[in-house]
Amino acid sequence: METRIALIGIIVENTDVAPKINSILHEYGEYIVGRMGLPYHKRDISVISVVIDAPNDVISALSGKLGMIPGVNTKTIYSKVTPQASK
Template identity: 80%
Template sequence: METRIALIGIIVENKDSVEKINGILHEYGEHIVGRMGVPYKPKNVSVISVIIDAPNSVISALSGKLGMIPHVNVKTVYSKINEPLEMQD
């Protein structure tokens, strides 16, 4: 099945949502390439970046589930290419 690389940006406005976020990300763990979370205390939010390599339907499902969690904002950016290009020197 054809996959794409995507970056899912998550802003968490309430720490009570973190457990649900981690549970959903765990469900999709086989597709996750990496993730980074940064707490931003002056605004009392956390920002999470998730890199995923998966079929479009999986990326959309993950983004949708995350976006339904209260106090969580999600945006997804897709790569323009579906297959990796050979590295150039």
């Protein structure tokens, strides 16, 4: 199956949902290349970036699950690098 590199940007406006976000990210851990979270105390939000190498349907499912959480907004950016067959 072909995989793609994508970046999922997550803005968390309600930090009470952090355990739900972490649970979903853990569920997709085998595909996650890396993640970085930044609390922005001035605005009382957190910004998380997740780099993922996965099939399109997995990327869409992860982004969709995160985006359905109240107080969470996501945006996914796909690399233009040619998809690669997974090992």
